[in-house]
Amino acid sequence: MQARQWKTALLDWASNFQPILRALVLVVSCLTLVLLARHAAADGEVIRTCPVSPALREVQAKSNRDDSVCVAREPRAALTASPVCNYFDAPNEAPRVRVLCCVDLIRGTRQRGSQFRCFPTLLLVGVQKAGTTAVFGHLLAHPEFRPPSVGGKSVKVLKEVHFFDLTAGHQPNKSAYLEYFPDIGGAPQSRDGRRPVPFVSADCSPSYSSSYDALKRLRDVLPHARVVLLLRDPVQRAWSELNMRLRQLESQLEWRGLLSQHAAALAMCLDTSDPVQIGACVPSEVRSNPRWQNFLRKKVLPWIMNGSLSEILSDQQELQTEWLYAGSDSSSGVVLDLGSGLASMREEMQMITGCIRAGDTLLRRCFLFQRRNPAQLTRGGYVLRGMYLPQVQNLFELFAREQVLVLFDSELRSNPNESMSRIYAHAGMHPGHAYVDPAALSQQSLQRRLHAVLPEFGPISGWQLDSETYDVRNKTARDPKDNRFTAFARERREVEDELCAFYSAFDAELEQLLQLGPLPWRLDRPRTCSKS
């Protein structure tokens, strides 16, 4: 065949196949477009949201699926809008409504699968030292409850997430908050986007209630939260906090003593070992102290990384200060002894009284101590945290009244079953779940129970149920020879009388605001406050 004939034959063949080629190009383009669209959705768009509507609620109630939730698929970066929340009425129980706000976080096109996490339904916002740990202990025993946690391989249960109080000045990162709550990414999902969510979670950070800003951030992120506030006689609460601070001081001093005792060996280890070897080099007495890991992670490794180790080691004064506070339980509220704690209490009472006298009739404004006078909190907050009136005013301003459940610690102690049932019902959990005998609420038994219910979780760290080990008042009586306490015995009694008088001035208004009848501590005052 001639070259020209070849060419004509080829053109004939191509023209016959042109429609097929066109179709092929079309199919490939469509496929590319679909893939591109999926990629874009995964990386930047909200795929579907399911707004709360009465109709949806009705459908869910009828469908008998109180534990399912309509899911929003949102990529991590786009998680700025409020999460999608749904309400569920449990049809076969006494009325209980569970509010679930969940997000399906798409990990991106390269990583497979997604994380499905729900915001906590229950926020136990305070007050500090009113029995919040006991409530958390009870919650752990409820089959519908899963605690927040941190950590990769060794998961640690968290009672207090401290997300809203420690993010001051920043836009709260909702994705970061969600990371604390269980990922149930593997749960099956039906075609309509629902999937079973058999549990609720809680954030029991008792410091939230004492900061207006924290509560506001909380409300902005979780407008549907079910909030619980525990109240306790503010005088007893103040002592409990001082006991805690003194306990922390005692353990800090013990740590400092340990480090001073082994200073030479430690300095040598820090100076010569590479970071991996340090653990094995330091004396075992130091290594076995619970503060060691914290010290290593938060202090030593950063010193090594930023090259300041030799400078720190050469300055004994600096080293002592660093060592004293390394791994401290709390950087705020450091007391030097019982006397300085009592002085702090008096100072705070004066500050608040002055604030009220200065014409700041709206006590709440006076009380915005985190914004107005951050230094106050570093001294303790023994009295401020017991100022319940402004805290309750803030809560009632930010949340609907039915979202807030106020309970007294005395109720929790005398009738834990009834108190916990109310908390469960408030959070939409089964209210009839048998409560745990408070006598069994010890750290060890909680740990055992946690492992039995949730074997995947590791230790519960950083909290204890009572301060029997250290009680300013009892110690004074029990140990008259201990100068650290006897020296302040008279002053302690005086401060107690002052606290009683100080707080009594707010009782009537608090009673009126709460509408829960007489405050339990008001009835108790003749016994607890000598001059009442």
Ligand SMILES: Nc1ncnc2c1ncn2[C@@H]1O[C@H](COP(=O)(O)OS(=O)(=O)O)[C@@H](OP(=O)(O)O)[C@H]1O
């Ligand atoms: N079951 C029960 N009911 C009520 N109160 C209880 C219960 N168990 C412990 N406690 C007492 O609670 C005090 C500690 O409170 P918190 O757990 O809220 O402390 S913290 O804010 O988490 O540090 C702490 O008070 P003090 O002993 O006076 O310090 C505990 O004794």
